[in-house]
Amino acid sequence: xxxxxxxxxxxxxxxxxxxxxxxxxxxxxxxxxxxxxxxxxxxxxxxxxxxxxxxxxxxxxxxxxxxxxxxxxxxxxxxxxxxxxxxxxxxxxxxxxxxxxxxxxxxxxxxxxxxxxxxxxxxxxxxxxxxxxxxxxxxxxxxxxxxxxxxxxxxxxxxxxxxxxxxxxxxxxxxxxxxxxxxxxxxxxxxxxxxxxxxxxxxxxxxxxxxxxxxxxxxxxxxxxxxxxxxxxxxxxxxxxxxxxxxxxxxxxxxxxxxxxxxxxxxxxxxxxxxxxxxxxxxxxxxxxxxxxxxxxxxxxxxxxxxxxxxxxxxxxxxxxxxxxxxxxxxxxxxxxxxxxxxxxxxxxxxxxxxxxxxxxxxxxxxxxxxxxxxxxxxxxxxxxxxxxxxxxxxxxxxxxxxxxxxxxxxxxxxxxxxxxxxxxxxxxxxxxxxxxxxxxxxxxxxxxxxxxxxxxxxxxxxxxxxxxxxxxxxxxxxxxxxxxxxxxxxxxxxxxxxxxxxxxxxxxxxxxxxxxxxxxxxxxxxxxxxxxxxxxxxxxxxxxxxxxxxxxxxxxxxxxxxxxxxxxxxxxxxxxxxxxxxxxxxxxxxxxxxxxxxxxxxxxxxxxxxxxxxxxxxxxxxxxxxxxxxxxxxxxxxx
Numbered sequence: 102x103x104x105x106x107x108x109x110x111x112x113x114x115x116x117x118x119x120x121x122x123x124x125x126x127x128x129x130x131x132x133x134x135x136x137x138x139x140x141x142x143x144x145x146x147x148x149x150x151x152x153x154x155x156x157x158x159x160x161x162x163x164x165x166x167x168x169x170x171x172x173x174x175x176x177x178x179x180x181x182x183x184x185x186x187x188x189x190x191x192x193x194x195x196x197x198x199x200x201x202x203x204x205x206x207x208x209x210x211x212x213x214x215x216x217x218x219x220x221x222x223x224x225x226x227x228x229x230x231x232x233x234x235x236x237x238x239x240x241x242x243x244x245x246x247x248x249x250x251x252x253x254x255x256x257x258x259x260x261x262x263x264x265x266x267x268x269x270x271x272x273x274x275x276x277x278x279x280x281x282x283x284x285x286x287x288x289x290x291x292x293x294x295x296x297x298x299x300x301x302x303x304x305x306x307x308x309x310x311x312x313x314x315x316x317x318x319x320x321x322x323x324x325x326x327x328x329x330x331x332x333x334x335x336x337x338x339x340x341x342x343x344x345x346x347x348x349x350x351x352x353x354x355x356x357x358x359x360x361x362x363x364x365x366x367x368x369x370x371x372x373x374x375x376x377x378x379x380x381x382x383x384x385x386x387x388x389x390x391x392x393x394x395x396x397x398x399x400x401x402x403x404x405x406x407x408x409x410x411x412x413x414x415x416x417x418x419x420x421x422x423x424x425x426x427x428x429x430x431x432x433x434x435x436x437x438x439x440x441x442x443x444x445x446x447x448x449x450x451x452x453x454x455x456x457x458x459x460x461x462x463x464x465x466x467x468x469x470x471x472x473x474x475x476x477x478x479x480x481x482x483x484x485x486x487x488x489x490x491x492x493x494x495x496x497x498x499x500x501x502x503x504x505x506x507x508x509x510x511x512x513x514x515x516x517x518x519x520x521x522x523x524x525x526x527x528x529x530x531x532x533x534x535x536x537x538x539x540x541x542x543x544x545x546x547x548x549x550x551x552x553x554x555x556x557x558x559x560x561x562x563x564x565x566x567x568x569x570x571x572x573x574x575x576x577x578x579x580x581x582x583x584x585x586x587x588x589x590x591x592x593x594x595x596x597x598x599x600x601x602x603x604x605x606x607x608x609x610x611x612x613x614x615x616x617x618x619x620x621x622x623x624x625x626x627x628x629x630x631x632x633x634x635x636x637x638x639x640x641x642x643x644x645x646x647x648x649x650x651x652x653x654x655x656x657x658x659x660x661x662x663x664x665x666x667x668x669x670x671x672x673x674x675x676x677x678x679x680x681x682x683x684x685x686x687x688x689x690x691x692x693x694x695x696x697x698x699x700x701x702x703x704x705x706x707x708x709x710x711x712x713x714x715x716x717x718x719x720x721x722x723x724x725x726x727x728x729x730x731x732x733x734x735x736x737x738x739x740x741x
Contacts, residue, residue, distance in 0.1 A: 131153075132469050142465075143441050149416045150392065172369075186366060200346070202343050205342045207341060208342030210364060211342030212342070215239065216240055218357040222245060228273050229278075233278075255289035273303075273304070274290060276308040276318065277414050282418055283411060291323070301325075307416070309336055311392055312415055314590070338374065392463050394501050396461045397502065399459065399470055402470075403477055404605075411602070416461055417459075427482060431482060434480035438480060500532070508626075509614060514671075515670030516611070524557070524608045540568070542580045545572040590619070638654065640667055643679055644679045665696060666724065667687055667688075669684060670699045
């Protein structure tokens with residue numbers, strides 16, 4: 102048998118810049134790794150929560166191997182199912198909010214086993230064109246009629262489903278796409294599937310542990326019915342994949358998924374590690390918040406350098422280069438500068454879209470990100486388009502977080518005016534800004550804060566979201582109760598995620614103060630924490646402001662919120678003694694910087710009227726898109 106053709110094919114791949122030469126690491130996974138004796142920053146790992154090398158996870162893996170053996174010894178249906186496997190499946194079901202779960206040896210096997218089990222020759226499968234290779238292969242193995250619909254396009258999926266007659270129809274999509282880093286429109290896809298009585302399978306490999314309540318994923322955030330696939334090998338730092346769903350579905354897969362039936366059960370060490378990682382992910386939510394903040398920050402910095410990319414939905418930041426050879430050259434220049442991020446080339450991505458798939462983890466520090474940005478600045482191709490200079494995102498808390506949550510010491514202190522000023526100031530720096538009002542109350546009397554913000558900041562309609570509109574001018578939870586409605590935080594997180602797909606920063610205005618109830622279980626403070634946003638506290642300049650502001654700051658800190666600072670709204674041109682002394686006293690009392698002073702001007706929020714002297718950048722510090730380092734506090738006189 103002659104295999105001479107292999108050498109010829111390898112030579113062709115080499116000439117086209119498509120031959121793979123994987124690097125060999127001589128260190129465990131982490132924010133830094135050793136390659137060829139050099140310590141470099143790793144920006145390509147899927148170990149999103151930084152748990153793969155965590156000592157607690159390592160010890161759990163060792164304990165499981167010690168107790169249960171190095172291997173499982175058989176397939177799951179023979180003698181490979183242990184109590185350890187069932188404990189993990191039960192924990193994963195709780196994590197995903199489903200009745201049961203089934204663990205495979207890898208995510209690839211989960212998809213290539215589940216899709217053919219759900220759809221065969223009499224059936225039809227509908228797959229997003231940007232889906233992962235494991236989904237593509239699962240579709241091919243099924244023998245079903247396969248329709249590939251345009252990326253993230255519910256309307257085209259709707260047309261495709263309506264034109265195909267089949268016994269069963271299965272729609273398959275990634276939630277966060279592995280190579281593009283964007284988020285599928287899950288709510289719209291679920292509506293289309295319900296209309297056509299189609300099954301929906303969502304691959305949550307790159308969303309699990311990062312998005313949704315408790316890191317449960319994008320499906321949980323969207324609150325939709327779906328068959329969930331996810332992996333243990335990314336945010337959970339182990340190895341394996343799983344399907345979560347109903348008891349009947351999981352039991353059916355135990356009898357029909359060939360990649361589960363005929364595969365040796367996952368090794369005990371992997372199962373033990375996954376159980377411990379799952380526990381740590383739940384107990385240390387700051388990990389997932391840190392990842393998403395770091396990804397948004399790095400993406401904004403790379404955009405400012407002129408690289409072509411879109412805001413990430415989670416941890417994946419695709420830097421599009423185009424030509425495979427140029428992508429390889431950029432990767433090599435970065436490695437010379439101490440940053441490891443391999444080029445991704447066809448067939449992993451479509452021809453002409455070679456890229457660097459940058460990822461961040463919870464283990465990356467600010468120093469790592471600073472060094473990475475410097476390396477990308479030095480490695481930038483000469484012929485790449487040049488963009489206007491922008492402030493470095495790694496020093497910008499709003500861009501790093503992807504937005505800001507504006508609250509106040511009470512109703513009527515000027516939150517809407519300040520939100521509009523922040524949105525306008527940020528827009529003036531050249532970034533795309535969005536705005537959101539999670540719940541607008543008082544609609545029966547004409548209250549419309551979001552429209553005022555949109556008008557003041559000149560934002561496009563599509564960059565503004567208002568999940569809930571309520572008639573009574575009351576706290577959202579109370580107003581909703583009067584109307585017999587239930588407010589869901591998932592609707593707010595879904596709207597925020599949609600804005601973040603196209604906006605570098607989203608200004609979110611809360612209702613009332615931090616402790617005002619959004620619904621029966623979540624306050625405005627809880628909403629800010631769920632969105633992972635830093636908080637600006639708006640306060641008034643006159644008598645009574647010291648006590649109200651101090652109480653608000655104390656409430657925020659006790660709930661672990663990140664505070665950017667205070668903004669005084671309505672500062673008069675001729676202040677009285679209290680107004681003149683309060684700015685400095687507020688800083689001293691609260692231990693926070695005053696990062697904005699909005700003057701007393703004829704704003705009319707209800708009628709959408711702006712004063713002629715609307716100069717928001719002059720009123721705000723650079724942290725909020727302004728142009729001065731500190732508000733003019735010469736009015737805060739010290740006693741003679």
